[in-house]
Amino acid sequence: MIETCDQIFVLLQxxxxxxxxxxxxxxAGVLLSVATIVCVFPALFAVAVWLERKGxxxxxxxxxxxxxxxxxxxxxxxxxxxxLTKEDIVPLSADAAVHFLAPVLLxxxxxxxxxxxxxxxxxxxxxxxxxxxxxxAMGTSSELAVFMAGWSSRNKYSLLGAMRAVAQMISxxxxxxxxxxxxxxxxxxxxxxxxxxxxxHYTWGLPHWYIFTPWGFAGFxxxxxSTTAETNRSPFDLPEGESxxxxxxxxxxxxFKFALFFLGEYVAMFSIxxxxxxxxxxxxxxxxSFLTWIPSWIWFFSKLMLSIxxxxxxxxxxxxxxxxxxxxFAWKFVLPMCLVNLMVTGLWRFMGEGxxxxxxxxxxxxxxxxxxxxxxxxxxRLGPRSYRYAE
Amino acid sequence: MLGEGxxxxxxxxxxxxxxxxxxxxxxxxxEYPEQRVAxxxxxxxxxxxxxxxxxxxxxxxxxxAGMRCVACQICEKECPPKCIYIEKSKDKKLxxxxxxxxxxxxxxxxxxxxxxCQICVEVCPFEAIKMDTEYELSTDDxxxxxxxxxxxxxxxxxxxxxxxxxxxxxxxxxLAAEKVKADARAKAAAQAATAKAxxxxxxxx
Numbered sequence: 291m292i293e294t295c296d297q298i299f300v301l302l303q304x305x306x307x308x309x310x311x312x313x314x315x316x317x318a319g320v321l322l323s324v325a326t327i328v329c330v331f332p333a334l335f336a337v338a339v340w341l342e343r344k345g346x347x348x349x350x351x352x353x354x355x356x357x358x359x360x361x362x363x364x365x366x367x368x369x370x371x372x373x374l375t376k377e378d379i380v381p382l383s384a385d386a387a388v389h390f391l392a393p394v395l396l397x398x399x400x401x402x403x404x405x406x407x408x409x410x411x412x413x414x415x416x417x418x419x420x421x422x423x424x425x426x427a428m429g430t431s432s433e434l435a436v437f438m439a440g441w442s443s444r445n446k447y448s449l450l451g452a453m454r455a456v457a458q459m460i461s462x463x464x465x466x467x468x469x470x471x472x473x474x475x476x477x478x479x480x481x482x483x484x485x486x487x488x489x490x491h492y493t494w495g496l497p498h499w500y501i502f503t504p505w506g507f508a509g510f511x512x513x514x515x516s517t518t519a520e521t522n523r524s525p526f527d528l529p530e531g532e533s534x535x536x537x538x539x540x541x542x543x544x545x546f547k548f549a550l551f552f553l554g555e556y557v558a559m560f561s562i563x564x565x566x567x568x569x570x571x572x573x574x575x576x577x578x579s580f581l582t583w584i585p586s587w588i589w590f591f592s593k594l595m596l597s598i599x600x601x602x603x604x605x606x607x608x609x610x611x612x613x614x615x616x617x618x619f620a621w622k623f624v625l626p627m628c629l630v631n632l633m634v635t636g637l638w639r640f641m642g643e644g645x646x647x648x649x650x651x652x653x654x655x656x657x658x659x660x661x662x663x664x665x666x667x668x669x670x671r672l673g674p675r676s677y678r679y680a681e
Numbered sequence: 682m683l684g685e686g687x688x689x690x691x692x693x694x695x696x697x698x699x700x701x702x703x704x705x706x707x708x709x710x711x712e713y714p715e716q717r718v719a720x721x722x723x724x725x726x727x728x729x730x731x732x733x734x735x736x737x738x739x740x741x742x743x744x745x746a747g748m749r750c751v752a753c754q755i756c757e758k759e760c761p762p763k764c765i766y767i768e769k770s771k772d773k774k775l776x777x778x779x780x781x782x783x784x785x786x787x788x789x790x791x792x793x794x795x796x797x798c799q800i801c802v803e804v805c806p807f808e809a810i811k812m813d814t815e816y817e818l819s820t821d822d823x824x825x826x827x828x829x830x831x832x833x834x835x836x837x838x839x840x841x842x843x844x845x846x847x848x849x850x851x852x853x854x855x856l857a858a859e860k861v862k863a864d865a866r867a868k869a870a871a872q873a874a875t876a877k878a879x880x881x882x883x884x885x886x
Contacts, residue, residue: 348701349694352710607694608687623683663683 296585299326300412323415327404334591335556336366342602349606376545381443384542388442393543393550396435400554402428403561408483410574410587421482422474425565426467429520432558433459436529436539439551443542451538454613455529458519461620462526466516468628472509472635473500473569482565486573495579499572504651505635508659510570512628514600517562519620521555523601525608526616563597564590623662630658722845725812727792728801730834731841733777744835746774749809751782756801756810764794765801776807777856778863790834792818793827808852814844 294301307319340355340363347354355362380386406421408414418424433456440452474480477488489499500506519526530538540551567573571593574586611619634651641647701707711718732747752769768787776782801810813836820826842849 345698348698351697351701351707353708353712356712603691603694603698606698607690659683 292583296411296587298585299410299587320415327415328401331401331404331557331560332553334560335553336370338556338560338598339366339369341598342605345599345602346606349603370549373549374546378545378547379542381445381542383444385442385444388438389542390547392435392439392442393547393554395438396432396554397550397557399428399431399435400558400561403558403565406482407561407564407568408486408573409564409590410585413574413587414483417483418481420480422470422480422485425482426470429558429562430463432554433463435554439543440539443539445542447536447541448539451529451535451541454535455522455539458522458526458528458616461617462516462519462624465512465620465624465628466520468625468632469509469512469516470565470569472505472631475632475635476500476505476639482568482573486568486575489572490575492579497572497575497577497579499570499575501570503638504648504655505631505638506570508627508631508634508655510566512624512631513566513570515624517566518601518604519616521559521562521601523559524605525611527610528613528616559598559601560594563594563601566597567593626662627658630655720814720816720844722847724814725797725799726816727795727797727813727818727829728790728799728810728834729813729836730788730831731809731811731838732835733838744832744837748784748831748835749776749807750785750788751776751807751809752785752788753783753806755804755806759800759804761798761800762794762796764791765789766791778860779867780863785831788831788834789828791828793823808856811841811845811848 303319303322306322307315310318343365344354344362355365358364358368380389403425405415406418406424408417436455436459437452440448440450440455443449473485477485479485479488489497491498496502501510522529529535530540535541540548543551567590574590576582576584576586576589634654637654638647638651641650697707731749732744733749734743734747752767754767754769757763757765757767766787766789767785770784770786773781774784797812799812802812818827838849838853841852
């Protein structure tokens with residue numbers, strides 16, 4: 291029974307596919323999985339938008355949406371209908387082809403990432419040996435879509451937003467990759483299913499998730515910072531910066547194309563949270579050995595929603611960074627910390643079992659954090675403000 | 682330490698998030714169409730014209746007969762966005778002091794232009810124009826329905842007492858004092874006239 295619950299989607303797929311002739315079965319199975327992914331995550335997007343609006347409301351001591359349906363639950367549907375019925379305006383001077391392709395490319399690349407994410411035991415679309423590499427290749431292509439949108443709109447706000455987005459995404463791409471490399475160093479595999487398997491065993495009922503090691507904890511925090519910047523979420527939402535850039539790179543998009551950007555942004559957030567879950571939080575494994583009877587996909591999606599909640603919580607708390615603060619933080623703090631973490635992970639791997647490696651690795655990381663944090667980031671250079679004018 | 686402020690901020694927002702479910706007084710907003718906040722006494726939206734029920738002269742409905750406005754057109758001239766339009770009457774009516782005054786044959790305020798500055802109220806020597814607190818004025822006709830005429834603008838002194846009680850009482854006291862003074866002056870004038878008449882009569886005799 292427990293086994294059936296855990297594998298219910300896999301069994302369902304096999305059962306549905308078994309009606310087809312043998313030659314078609316494999317292709318049909320893949321198509322079915324793709325269709326499921328393409329339906330489930332937009333549905334989750336609707337829930338997340340509702341959660342975000344409610345959560346932000348509560349954080350600001352408001353009630354949040356409460357007009358459409360009970361507790362405003364139908365609000366995402368109303369929003370969807372509204373965006374579908376709006377006029378789709380393409381600026382006269384815009385590069386129509388690129389303007390049209392940008393949202394499509396964004397959504398496609400974002401959904402491609404899910405192909406390699408294991409969402410439960412045996413629930414992975416393509417079990418690729420270099421899954422992590424594939425994921426990052428797809429994740430990086432979404433930057434192209436953002437720049438296409440900003441460039442083709444031929445609008446100064448769009449272009450500024452796109453420039454900011456590209457500068458920010460490329461700067462944080464480096465720490466994002468370096469912070470996940472530590473997992474590959476320990477597991478010895480780029481396959482995401484192998485990474486989850488490596489974390490899915492227990493000592494005294496507690497799991498061997500990578501977040502419960504010094505390098506894993508540091509890696510997870512660095513990963514979380516980089517993903518926040520990578521998905522353009524507050525406090526790194528400079529590319530959209532609605533108080534200064536209208537809406538950033540999607541200023542000139544309306545109607546359903548705008549909805550696609552909105553969807554792409556949230557789905558990217560799900561997918562990158564899913565990857566973080568897989569890398570550091572044990573993927574679909576249960577947090578205690580006595581809870582392993584709960585289906586694996588429930589664990590995966592609960593961890594995913596928990597990450598989304600933290601994203602919302604941070605958005606409700608932090609103000610936007612300035613461009614120079616953003617860049618300084620990436621290059622002077624996050625990147626050196628990632629490099630230190632790489633070294634610490636190597637040390638952990640070769641120091642052997644025992645308490646000594648815990649002490650040494652934690653000490654190095656804390657020292658690096660204190661040194662970099664106090665030395666570079668907390669230094670305030672305050673002085674008389676000087677103005678320069680064009681002559 | 683780096684990151685300390687972030688944790689402090691996150692704790693604060695978490696307190697707000699959970700607190701708003703447990704204590705209703707944390708919620709600073711009300712659910713508007715069902716719940717409303719009572720307007721503050723000093724609130725002001727757009728001007729209205731005050732009429733008195735007890736002082737009336739001439740025919741017409743109550744609001745027209747008791748209107749305090751004497752069509753002096755000071756407010757029209759002072760209005761910064763020029764949203765007031767007044768046409769003076771040809772005939773005169775008695776005001777509350779018993780003095781013959783003109784009255785507005787037309788008095789229009791375009792509230793789509795009005796900027797709620799209250800200058801018309803401050804310059805009016807007759808306490809005839811005051812600020813209303815009514816704010817639900819949306820309409821589907823942006824030209825006709827936002828141009829308020831005399832009848833729409835006229836509100837009774839009782840209504841003025843309801844929305845601005847302190848201010849309205851002060852105005853009433855001042856007007857009553859003026860009326861007493863005017864009555865006294867009229868009496869004195871009447872006495873002087875009789876005295877003069879008596880004197881003339883005496884001389885004649």
